[in-house]
Each structure stands twice: as structure tokens, then as C-alpha cells.
Amino acid sequence: MPNGTDLQLYIQRGKEERYLEYKRSMTWTGNDTTKVKIAKAMMAMANLNNGGVIVVGMQEPTRGVWVPEVMTPQQIASFTQDDVAQWVNDYATPAVQFSIEAFPLNGNQFVIIQVQEFDAAPVICRKQKITGGENLEAGVIYYRSNRKIESAPISTDEDLRELISLAVDKGTSKQVSRLRSLGLIPTETTNQRDTQQYETERGGL
Incomplete structure (x- = not known):
């Protein structure tokens, strides 16, 4: 898994990659739409070789350019391993393996979610979740393609062959x-x- 130096570089990179996603400052116990977005990214990253990293506490003032934004102590504290695992793995099978930590850098605090690649079988979304702006679909394998940096249902022969x-x-x-x-x-x-x-x-x- 990435070390402290790697995590610092992920924050400073300021550009999303196949293995790297940024999220705005938020409270995990907030609305389900943001939970769905994070859960979808975690499932997709679990299906990548070497997994991926989600950094919470970033904003996008210019399209494609991400910079740090303030996270409150309450927001940081809301991201517990047990709470996130219980919610995400209620929809994922097999369970997504990951770790969460608060990471300080230059006076800011970030939540870092490090997602491990699947152990034996790819991760599938096992049930539907419909929210106002973002949904999870039952029976779908979420993936992050080289073609477009997003967490979406696997849809191309190339991506399917890579996963297989x-x-x-x-x-x-x-x-x-x-x-x-x-x-x-x-x-x-x-x-x-x-x-x-x-x-x-x-x-x-």
C-alpha cells in the first residue's frame, strides 16, 4: 500500500487518474448520493491491478484541476473504518478491502481511502441503490477504464479482457x-x- 510520501504526492498531483479520485469535503453520515459516489469508486478501484486511492478534501475550481479545501474535525471524524465498510460492503460482493486514515499536509487534513485490488474474484454490485443524483445497479461490475477517467459499468471488450x-x-x-x-x-x-x-x-x- 502507498506510504506517507506517496499519499502526499497523490494530494499534490491535482489531477485525477485511473487509480486516483478526488472528492469534495463531506461528512460520511450525510446524504446517500455522496456515499454512492464513493462506493462506486471503491468497487471500480477494487477491480484494478493494485487498486486505487480516494482523497476526500479536494475541490475543483477549474475543470480538471483539483486543490485542497478545508475539512472540519467533524467531517474527518465521520469517516470510520466500520461505518464505511458496513455501508459499502452492503452493496459489494465480495467485500471491498480498504483502509481509511486522516492525513495532514500543509495545515490541512484529508481523508485517504486506500482500496486494495480484489483477492480472488472481481467485485460486483449486488443490489440496487437509487438516490437523487447517483445510482448503484445490481449485477454490475464497476471499472475505471483507460479511455475515460470515471467509475462506470464495464462496457468494452478491452476492459473486460483486462479484468479477466x-x-x-x-x-x-x-x-x-x-x-x-x-x-x-x-x-x-x-x-x-x-x-x-x-x-x-x-x-x-
Whole structure:
């Protein structure tokens, strides 16, 4: 997961990326529309390789340019791990794995939500939530495409292949580890790793 230096760079970047989303200062216990927006982003990031980061406490005075804005102590305190997990994972299956922390920088406080990539199977929205301005749809896989930086239902062949490939790689890796733990296939030796690294480096020449 990102360290303190990484988090500082995420805040200072000021531009949303596939793995990085900004949100205005808010109270988690406020209206459901903002909860839906964050939940959708968390589900989408959980389906990315290496997950993603949501920074709460930013504003967009110019389109595409984000800068810090003040978060009150009450807003910061409203983001608890248990409350956010209970709400988000009531809609996500399997559960989204994440951590929340308050992060100080240059006199401001931010809420940082670090989302982990899925463990074995992609995250799916399991039930509908309709609000005034933003909805969650049952049976939808939310994703963040390279084509457009947003959390939206997966819709292109390219994105679907990328997600399937990630899931297959995870399954293969777990199966190999399981077979090694049972002694059914040999453990990779240092010499084998060195040889593989050498061949990889040669291939890049």
C-alpha cells in the first residue's frame, strides 16, 4: 500500500487518474448520493491491478484541476473504518478491502481511502441503490477504464479482457502456491530465479 510520501504526492498531483479520485469535503453520515459516489469508486478501484486511492478534501475550481479545501474535525471524524465498510460492503460482493486514515499536509487534513485490488474474484454490485443524483445497479461490475477517467459499468471488450486476465493470473498464482505447499511441484530455487531474470534482461536488449 502507498506510504506517507506517496499519499502526499497523490494530494499534490491535482489531477485525477485511473487509480486516483478526488472528492469534495463531506461528512460520511450525510446524504446517500455522496456515499454512492464513493462506493462506486471503491468497487471500480477494487477491480484494478493494485487498486486505487480516494482523497476526500479536494475541490475543483477549474475543470480538471483539483486543490485542497478545508475539512472540519467533524467531517474527518465521520469517516470510520466500520461505518464505511458496513455501508459499502452492503452493496459489494465480495467485500471491498480498504483502509481509511486522516492525513495532514500543509495545515490541512484529508481523508485517504486506500482500496486494495480484489483477492480472488472481481467485485460486483449486488443490489440496487437509487438516490437523487447517483445510482448503484445490481449485477454490475464497476471499472475505471483507460479511455475515460470515471467509475462506470464495464462496457468494452478491452476492459473486460483486462479484468479477466487479472482474475486468471490471480487464480493461477494461488494454485501454484497451493501445489508448492503440498510438495506437488518444486519450490523455485535462487538459481532458477536468477536464470529467469537473466533471460528476461537479455530479451530486452
